[in-house]
Amino acid sequence: MTITRFAPSPTGYIHVGNLRTALMNYLIARKAGGQFILRLDDTDPERSKQEYADAIQQDLEWLGLTWDRLEKQSDRLERYEAAAQELRDMGRFYEAFETPTELDLKRKxxxxxxxxxVYDRAALNLSEDEKAKLRAExxxxxxxxxxxxxRIEWTDGILGDLSIDAASVSDPVLIRGDGQFLYTLASVCDDVDYGVTHVVRGSDHVTNTATQIQIIRALGGTVPEFAHHSLLTGSQGEALSKRLGTLALRDLREAGVQPAALLSLMARLGSSQPVELVGSLDELAEGFDINSFGSAPTKFDADDLYPLTARYLGGLTVADVGAELDALGVPADEAEAFWTVARENITTLKDLGAWWELCQSGADPLVADEDADFIAEAMTLLPDGPYDASSWGDWTSAVKAATGRKGKGLFMPLRKAVTGMERGPDMSALMPLLKVIRAKG
Structure with a gap:
């Protein structure tokens, strides 16, 4: 069975970079009919917070990324200690006492x-008495x-055949001086115990993967299939890391981005497949191919999410947005007509409020100086409401007959005077919704 995992640390809110990793692992599992594990890497008791653990789950649920199992590393400390002892017993684990300053001098x-x-393994030459003295000090x-x-070799699902000389890598620290188990050991134990078959993560983990492969083999586990995706950059190729705090999923949600837009973009960004708005996660999974992704840094622009969001909203029915319309106070008998007009003219659902305000209270007229007399005359020809589907056509015909204006010179000034905007929906559909036209006085 295909088993994947997403392993965030509950030390902050997840962002688009985290989502890329989560989504790839999720889609691989779902396409194969396998299992997707959510694992909280919470071995750091000072930085890990329950509020972030809850937020991670809320954000994934908002996107529809459901998990088959929830695991917490903080529940498995005894397992990690047992693995550490196993490594000690086989002579693959040793204690070292250099200070950060001493290590820095060695590197220089x-x-x-x-x-x-790389670390020179000086600690291997320490006697038991010397170790005891260093512990005391x-x-x-x-x-x-x-x-x-x-050489550690594997075929990466994105990067292809990789080979790393272990002699060029420092022996990794797996347990800190304060006893905290670090990610490398804990992750290996979890992947082995949970039977994880595929691991997708960022390309900054490649060297880490090499060392983990050796640890997995030392503990008698089966090495998963690894794939390392490229890291995200800004739209101009700049490092995105400093901006990730502003690209948290909950911030994008608050900004009105729809899950379908975010998932559709992130499932294809950086691959050879075009970005297309996809209606369901099942459809995304069916078309997902990890081998279609490239190794080059991938440009991400949050602005790309909004056209996709607008396109998604344009396909919704009035029933899909009933809660939003109710919240605005749109009467049931006007909801269908209002949504039909509004959905083609909004980017996010946050824009609905302005359109309902226009319908209820009108808009400040937008009138060019050269059109002032024309608009004044046109407004004398506009009857009092309520208006219907023929009102716009009847009115513009009367204005055309009285003023001789036609085409853009007729319709554009009238639209701007009525709506305060240069663009918008079909005025024949909008007019019946307007309770007030301020330009009429």
Missing amino acids: KQLNMGKPP RGNGVWRFKLDHE
Whole structure:
């Protein structure tokens, strides 16, 4: 069975970069009829917050990304300790005591000598007495996994065949001095125990994947199929990392972005397939192909979400937006006509309020100086409401006969005077909804 996972840390709100990872893993599982696991990487007790854990689940539910299992790393600390002891017993785990300053000096010395700045494994030469003395002086050390110095090779689902020389990588720290288990060990244990078959994550994890492959094999697990997607950049190719805080899913939701728009864009962005508005997650899953994604940095522009949102809204029925219309106070007998007019002229549902305000209270006339006399005369020919589907045609015909104006010179000034806008819906459909036309006086 295909099993994937999305593993956010509940230390903040998830953003579009997180969503890309979540969605790819979700679609792979759903396309194969497999399982999608939501795993909260909450081993950091100081930074992990329940409010963020709740928010992650709320954001995924808003998008329809349902999970088959919810797991928390904080519930599995005994399992991680058992794995650590297993690594110690096989001679693949050792304690090291260097301070950050000492490590930095070592790296600089290696770079000056033209060598890769990797940990020199000096801790392996410490005697038990020396370790005891260092613990007494500095406290507990960190625990490093001893890599086999060989080439680590795998075929990546996006990047193709990869090969990393383990000798060019420092032995990874898996347990901090304060006893906190780090992501690398905890994630490996979880992937092994849960039978995860496919892991999709950002390309910044490639080196991490190499070390994890060795840890998985040391613990007797089966190595999943890995794929590393490109990282998102801004629309001009700039780093997006500093802006991700403004691209949280809940902020996009508040701005009126619809789930279908966000999912449709993120499921295709960076792939060879065109972005198309897709109506359901099942349809997205059916057409999803991880191999169609490229390795180049992927440009993301939040503005691209709004045309997709507008297109999605244009396909909704009045029943789909009943709650929003009720909230505005749109009467049931006017809802169908109002939605038919409004849906083709809004970008998000937030725009509905302005259109209902126009219908109820009218708009400030937009009248050019050269059209002032024309509008004044035209308004004397406009009868009092209520208006119907023939009102616009009857009125413009009367104005044309009285003034001789026609075409754009006739219709545009009248539209601007009535709606305060240069563009908008078919005026024959809008007029019956207008309770007030301010230009009439």
